[in-house]
Amino acid sequence: MSKLSLVVASGLLGPAPARAHPRCATLSACSSTTPNTNLDRNPSMTPERIGLVQQGFRAVAPIRTEAAAIFYRRLFTIAPELRALFGSTDMAAQGNKLMASLGFVVQGLKQPDIILPAIEALARRHAGYGVRDVHYEIVGQALIETLEEGLGDAFTPRAREAWQAAYTMLSQVMVAASRTSERPETLP
Template identity: 60%
Template sequence: MTPDQIKLVQESFREVVPIRETAAALFYEKLFAIDGSLKALFRETDMRKQGAKLMAALGFVVHGLSRAETIVPAIQDLARRHVGYGVEEHHYPTVGQALIDTLEAGLGEAFTPQVREAWTEAYSLLAGVMIAAAREVQLAA
C-alpha cells in the first residue's frame, strides 16, 4: 500500500467509528445476503458483541497499516482462530465484498474511487496474511 492509500483508509475509518454499531450490523447483513450459508458460523453468537469485535479488529488493523510489521503476528493469530470457527479460504472474497459494500453504504459520497481502491488494497493485504496463516494450520493438521 502506498502512504496515500494508508492515509485514505485511516481517514475514512474515522468517519465509520461514530456509526460503528450500525456499520457492524450492516456488514453482517450484507455478508449474509451474499452468502446465507455463513449464518451457520454465527448461530450461537451474540451478534452485537461480534460486531464490536469486528470494529475493534478493523480499528487495530487500520491504525497499524503504517507499521504493518507490528500487526502481522496478531492478524496471523486471528486467522488461526478463524480456522477453528469454520472459516475457509473461499470465504475471504465474500467478506471483502461485504466490507466494501458496507463502507460504500456508510460513507456515501465520501467513498470515492480512490477510497475504494485503498480499502480494496488494504483488505487484499489483510486477507493474504490471514489466508497464508490459515493454510499453515491446515497443513499441520
C-alpha cells in the same frame, strides 16, 4: 444521506480508537491471489492509500455499531450459509469485536511489525471456527459494500481502491496463515 455521510460532512472525524487486538471470532476480508506477507514493502499500500483507509475508518468509528450491523446484513445477504458459522453468537458483541479488530488493523497499517502477528493469529483462530479461503472473498465484498452504503459519496473511487488494496494485502496474509493451522473436523 446516511449517518456515516453526515459524520463525514460534519467533520466529526476524530481519531479511530487504538485498541489492543481482542480475541475475536469475526471473519476477515480476502483475495485469492498469491500471498505477500511483507506488509511494509507491499507496493499496493502507499502512504496515500494508508491515509485514505485511516480517514475512512475515522468516519466509520463514531457509528461503529450501525456499520457492523450493515456489514453482517450484507454478509448474510451475499452468503446466507455463513450464518451457521456464528451459531448462537451475540451479534451485537460480534459487531463490537469486528470493529475493534478492524480499528486495530487500520491504525497499524504504518506499523506492520505490530499488526502482522495479530493478523496471523486471527487467521489461525478463524480456521478453527470453520472459515475457509473462499469466505475471505465473500467477506471482502461485504466490507466494500458496507463502506459504499455507509459512506455514500465520501467513498470515492480513490478510497475504494485504497480499501481494496488494504483488504487484499491483509487477506493474503490471513489466507497464508490459515493454511498453516490445523483445521478441526468439527467446530467447537
